[in-house]
Amino acid sequence: MAKAQLTVGMTIDGFRLDERIHRGGMADIWRVSRNDIDFPTVMKVPLLDFEGDISLIVGFEVEQMIMAELKGPHVPRWVANGDFAVQPHIVMEHITGPTLLKSLGQILPIDAIVSIGAEVAAALSDLHQQDVLHLDLKPANIIFRPSGAAALIDFGLSRHKHLPDLLEEQFHRPVGTTEYMAPEQLFRVRSDKRSDIYALGAILYQFATGRLPFGVPARMRKVRRRIWRDPIPPRALRPDIPPGLQEIILKCLEPLPDARYAHADDLMFDLRHPDLVVLTERAERIQQSDFRTTLARRLRAAMTMREIVASATRSPPRAPIILVAVSLRPGLDEVRHALLDASASVLANMPGARLACVSVMPTSLIAIDENVDAAGDNIHVQRLVELRKWARPLQLPRGKITYHLLESRNVAGAILDFARSNKVNHIIIGASTTGGASAKVSARITAEAPCTVTVVRAANETDRPDEVQLTAPGGNQILSP
Amino acid sequence: MLIALLADIHGNREALTACLADAQRAGADRYVFLGDLVGYGADPVWVVDRVAEMVEAGAVAVLGNHDAAVLSPSETMNDAANRAIAWTRTRLKDAHRSFLAQLPLTAEEGDQLYVHASASAPDTWIYVLGPREAFQSFRATRQRLTFCGHTHFPALFNESALTLPQHHVPADGKPIPLLGQRRWLAVLGAVGQPRDNNPAACYGLFDDARNRLTYVRVPYDAELAARKIRKAGLPDFLASRLTMGI
Secondary structure: OOOOOOOOOOOOOOEEEEEEEOOOOOOOEEEEOOOOOOOOEEEEOOOOOOOOOHHHHHHHHHHHHOOOOOOOOOOEEEEEEEEOOOOEEEEEEEEOOHHHHOOOOOOOOOHHHHHHHHHHHHHHHHHOOEEEEEEOOHHHHHOOOOOEEEOOOOOOOEEEEOOHHHHHHHOOHHHHHHHOOOOHOOOOOOOOOHHHHHHHHHHHHHHHHHHOOOOOOOOOHHHHHHOOOOOOOHHHHHHOOOOHHHHHHHHHOOHHHOOOOOHHHHHHHHHHHHOOOOOHHHHHHHOOHHHHHHHHHHHHHHHHHHHHHHHHHOOOOOEEEEEEEEOOOOOHHHHHHHHHHHHHHHHHHOOOOOEEEEEEHHHHHHHOOOOOHHHHHHHHHHHHHHHHHHHHHHOOOOOOEEEEEEOOOOOOHHHHHHHHOOOOEEEEEEOOOOOOOHHHHHHHHHHHOOOOEEEEOOOOOOOOOOOOEEEOHHHHHOOOO | OEEEEEOOOOOOHHHHHHHHHHHHHOOOOOOOOOOOOOOOOOOOHHHHHHHHHHHHHEEOOOHHHHHHHHHHOOOOOHHHHHHHHHHHHHOHHHHHHHHOOOOOOEEEEOOOOEEOOOOOOOOOOOOOOOOOHHHHHHHHHOOOEOOOOOOOOOOOOOOOOOOOOEEEEEOOOOOOEEOOOOOEEOOEEEEOOOOOOOEEEEEEEEEEEOOOOEEEEEOOOHHHHHHHHHHOOOOHHHHHHHOOOO
């Protein structure tokens, strides 16, 4: 499959080669142009020869297949595939931002780690929504767009649920980058989206501590250690890591897929609200397990492996998030009571769901006070207390309920933003009792929400229906991920 | 060109009508019938007339084992199938028989081979159910794409240099790129008697310009088709299997 030397100015399938911008071990990247395409493009040209590893050829076929199916901001826009008989290549949008590889070796500030993690989790969620698992997530495969959104590249080891998996049949050893590889991938399980969550955990660990959770294992036997040996807790290496972030990272790195986040959206939610993370023993760890615990785990490793494979083949659905918008203005007790009833009944119908109690405070409320900070804080705490008091009758355990105060003059906009960025599945809001501005809020939310909306009326308004169910466009998609 | 691929119609008028309407809506501009127009179902005459009309207008059709059995009593089949064949014979006129008699066992067009069963011996009706049968079929043809039917189970195989062909069960309505450097064997499901626990009729749409194959499931009035089978006095389970997709 040796091809003619590619040079600047050559034309392949109508694309002019303008400049080679990357020379990799497995592929070259050329900046290319074609008159009818008005965005920057690159051509990925694999270095294929029969002496080489056949996995490179199959991997490139996989990438051609999968890239052509992918859409959205979290992947480069696909343009064309080149025929293997002539010149294999993939032409795609050129995303100019840096890959995360550039940041490797640095220990990043906590804020940066959390925001990188949330963006990558959002990208993974979008990819998983399109029935694709990346399965080789690592810093070199993550690019940030100028907008701040993460885009994933290099789908040579990926898996599309509805396309033939050319890699599965071809290889009888695990494929991927061992540093970030989930234990189930060691057993050639290629069907669990939680493998990508594990890899993201390893990346976050690396940026938080400057080292890889399991080092760079040279041999497969060493790779297997992650089944029984827990990584050094990040806070032992860097004390300023908040317990919430350690909880998140170590949860991603659990050997059993069932013990990790079930869905990239759940991980994204925790990264966007690190102070609301439910802390377990993981958050408090300051050292690796002791010798006896490790030995015991080592001895039952074979059994753990079977559990991992069994766990990996039954991916659970994501726990849905229900947002209830609670207005804390005085005189709305009846509406609040109705909201409570509605929340209870929606929760009863969505097993495993989490309730996010949201209240929006107009920023002006804070600003009018002379002592902005102190008074603002006071109002903040007071509102949170009221919100918790409101929710108490639901008797939801920790982890099933979260409280959020949003500060904005634009109530509907703030609630919609929250719903979108946290992939909320169901919104419950009170109907206006007075008409006017608050009627516009519920109308706008029902019109623009990315999910189902329940508008609740206080029981004493007898001439109107108690509850109106509306489904916004796109609601189905989110209700059945 | 968008090519509609229809296999194993088996005298099921309702299923064929639904698939043809769906293909037309999708913009199909060529039709290929992959054998077994008759047998099992209650509308062999209507189906043969319709297909003959479309062949007249340029469609391709190949012979299936049930079509062959109607013509010669020597074919061996299970009892219900034999009863259905015997009944079908009493319905068809000479014109229908001569249409079936002139159908070829295989047809080639561009990259594609059309055949009812395995390409390895088209007249012995081997079921391509798994990688081994697919391997034999790949060996028998140089065409890049083989489209066949006969098993009533939708499946897609791709040839591999190292191992036996890989068996993929296609999902409804998801286009699959048939990568140009590989050879592929597509077993279309059945239009008229699906057996994969999904009673919806199954056919394929192949876009030869974009090199993508989509397996399409089309719900149709299986109850009506089943009632007609019972009314014709054919074995009852031929009717009930339609509504269950078994």
